[in-house]
Amino acid sequence: MKSLVLLLCTSLLGCGGYVDNLNTENTQISEVKANPNYFFDKDILIEGKVVDATKVLNFKLFKVQDSSGNIWVLTENSIPKEGQTIKIIASFDVLASFKEHTFGIYVQEKKRL
Numbered sequence: 001m002k003s004l005v006l007l008l009c010t011s012l013l014g015c016g017g018y019v020d021n022l023n024t025e026n027t028q029i030s031e032v033k034a035n036p037n038y039f040f041d042k043d044i045l046i047e048g049k050v051v052d053a054t055k056v057l058n059f060k061l062f063k064v065q066d067s068s069g070n071i072w073v074l075t076e077n078s079i080p081k082e083g084q085t086i087k088i089i090a091s092f093d094v095l096a097s098f099k100e101h102t103f104g105i106y107v108q109e110k111k112r113l
Contacts (some may be wrong), residue, residue: 030068032092033105039092043110046071047087053079061106064088075109087113 027044048066055061060075064086073090080086090107 026066026087028068029064029066029071032071032107033069036092036105041091041093043089043091044107045087046073046090046107048085050080050082050084050086053082055079072106073109074106077109077112089113 025045026047027039029046029048032039032044046064046066048064048070050062051065051070052063053061060077060079062073062075062079063070064073073088088107088109089111090109092105092107
């Protein structure tokens with residue numbers, strides 16, 4: 001069954017290179033923030049509303065909020081409009097980590113669905 005879901009995702013959504021480490025269900029933002037070591041360097045599927053957006057130097061950022069919380073998204077694509085609902089495949093990362101503490105949790109957009 002899982003193979004069928006991945007095959008459908010690949011052919012219908014065109015997410016060919018992104019399905020190897022991808023959980024095919026939406027990941028709750030609160031779950032990502034609560035378990036950063038589990039999600040580190042994994043692709044995740046996030047869906048939510050854009051609640052903030054900015055450009056700092058050459059970095060384009062927007063904040064996505066779902067029913068559980070919010071997270072900053074770093075993108076190379078155009079910045080979506082505030083209020084827009086968005087679904088993305090992203091990789092989880094942190095700015096810094098020391099022992100069991102993580103600082104600057106964010107995701108990097110890989111593909112907009």
